[in-house]
Amino acid sequence: MGRLFGTDGVRGRANSDLTPELALAVARAAASVLADRDGTSRPVAVVGRDPRASGEMLEAAVVAGLTSAGAEVLRAGVVPTPALAHLTGSTGADLGVMISASHNPMPDNGIKLFSRGGHKLPDAAEAAIEQAIAAGGSSDHRPTGAGIGRVRDLPQAADEYVAHLLGTVDQPLTGLTLVVDGAHGAAAGLAPDVYRRAGATVHAVGCDPDGWNINDGIGSTHLGPLTEAVREHGADLGIAHDGDADRCLAVTADGELVDGDAILAICALAMHERGALKEDTVVATVMSNLGFHHTMRDAGIAVQTTAVGDRYVLEALRARGLSLGGEQSGHLVFLDHATTGDGMLTGLALLSRMAGTGASLAELASVVQRLPQVLVNVPVRDRLAVSESDAVAEAVNAVEAELGDAGRVLLRPSGTEQLVRVMVEAPTQEQADEVARRLAEVVASVE
Template identity: 45%
Template sequence: MTRLFGTDGVRGEANKELSTELAYKLGRAAALYFGKNNTNNCKILIGRDTRISGAMFEAALAAGICSAGGNVIITGIIPTPAIAYLTKKHNGNAGIVISASHNPFHDNGIKFFGGDGYKLADKVEDDLTEIVNKITENDTYPRAAGKEIGTIEYRHDLVHEYIDYVLSTCTTKLTGLKIVLDCANGAAYEAMPAVLRELGANLIVLNDSPDGININDNCGSTHLSGLQKEVLMHKADIGIAHDGDADRCLCVDEKGRIIDGDHIIAACALAMKKQGTLKKDTVVSTVMANIGFHKILKENGCKVEVTAVGDRYVLENMLQNDYNLGGEQSGHVIFSDFATTGDGLITALQVLSYMINNKLKASTIVDAMISYPQLLINVKVQTKDGWQNNKSIKAAIKEGEHDLGNDGRILVRPSGTEPLIRIMAEGPDQSQLETICKAIGKIIKQAQG
């Protein structure tokens, strides 16, 4: 059976790889699976980001759920972590988010949370895939009729419950702190300005006017240059950027320098260790974490558990080993004391609290960790299958590793959400990294024929 789910749900270009027919089947499968033998008691929450195709997929998913007798609560445009929180709070059987995160507007995705607010295990995704593959016009799955047909309830007011919860995780007032916020024209555009204003911040908001196609368009956590300029222009204390569905947070210090996920996790880990709240003095990160990240934590008596790329793998490790802080360089950070998934809003408040409580400027977060130059390039491919067994690609990687020696490393991996092979090289010499990455990228393209 071919896996339908990637590292973060089902993704593809809207009305191409990801069709309304597939969304309908996913909704139907969700009601059948999570409702088991009593779909009329099945309640599924649906939220989405600001993409033009979001409402279309929302309707298709809701139709599929109702056709199997499940009931739907539609929350409208709302951050991904809000669905995780609200599904658990309101005793939902599952939550669904319609978003392709940091991808451009023409892509979209469908990802699930269980009733406990956590992303689904691979086994559950495989079970859903099996049901989807069996759904046809003449399948034997039950179809609701009459009063058994499911209902749809519209509850955008639930976003305020989430805002209140986010506020409850922060006891620090932000009065006098000048913040530039980039909402990426995405799901955070309503919630995050409300949170920061309630805490008393002097706020300048960017990219909070979504039109369906401007989500992540040269803005947000994957395009920080605009935020950097605004922070410097306004002489702000810090800049905050979210991605399209607001499960990520990256920052910019008062000097215009990027504070990435490694910086955020390291700063929060050391603060939590000092407070005695960092469980087992350990954080969880991925193979993408900078060498400097490992060094600063080791020097301060902390340990790092390393996982594959993907916040789900970070969380899996955290749950298995009872750790309470983990995340990725990309800005997915999980504070499991507060959330069941990466939450960009909560992450931002943790960074701001760190600054205020320790009377520090944002630049101290950057200065504390020496980051080795790291270069990431993406090679678009027709297929991600079989590249790791290609002799020419393996030889190019080995040659690059030889050139770097013990001063760096190379990581080549397929994207879990896009038709890309990602090449990352890390070491002391930026020009050397560029040469190595380009050489490997050229071989990958040649291997594609």
């Protein structure tokens, strides 16, 4: 069996790669690994999904797998991923299972697992689950009769999560007009109401899911409809979520993109000013633009850098007890309020900063002067040989000396393909393109 877990759970084409049989096996194995109670009470699992059609099929399989392992299932229905994480913690459940492929197109689906407290799984737990599946999914534990788990719905799941979100708002959003794009996803039924109840005037797009249209030309990966709606309504900004609402991107009144780096900087500066940014440190990944690093440095805020993936941001936050981290893609984690990336929590924080300062989103985002960034995927024979190549090391050292503090180079071998990703940031687009071309040629020449 190949590795099942990617950077964010198990994901693939629903009913082809991610079959009901696999979903059942993952659920049974997760129950056996994560539900480590003392045997005097049943393990409890919370299950949620986004609205894509295949979620109904996979939810049934997951519930069957959990109950066949003796777990009690609390079915939350269609909820955002951060809501599922929150509910896992608030109910005291042993594990949470979210069925979603996030920003992926409708034919895909995925299974994201959370441990007790609503935290994403460490690598060791994922490995243990994979081992259990390979061994037959704990087929030695097959309760019968009263030992089989039961299922009950959580009709107040969404309301509890909304109350949690609104409890984080310390600045009424009165006077702000926004357009929210729900990606026809898990937040489609919640996001407009959340922002309205926080005080804003809200127009909505992408908030009519039918099971087939999730992320279809809409949401955080397709900002065109949001930009058009912002201009049509004369709104102050637009906020875009993805299919499971764990990320947030924004557009200004003029339709300019405000990415995760800029949103992270805006929120970090706000928390820094009120003394809420623990250790005056923010966590970002290696892909964050150098302009973001310069902004943080100038404000006296340290940046801890991690590998790409919000799980690594979370690990760094938890290890040091920090309060804020995020990615360019719009995954922001406010660890004082959430255990995972939360798009609506991020949106509320961004809007609160606008309301509190009276500044436009464009003005707030201008604190980050983004450097031109080029990313080239270079096919190679052996990505590990590239990492060990003296010629590549010499070329990188030469470029780093050339750019100094005004630019940056990053080479990242793909985790699944024979590719090396060459990322270059430089003061001008022309220089970034030229340096990336030079490095790509050296990388491609490695035998």
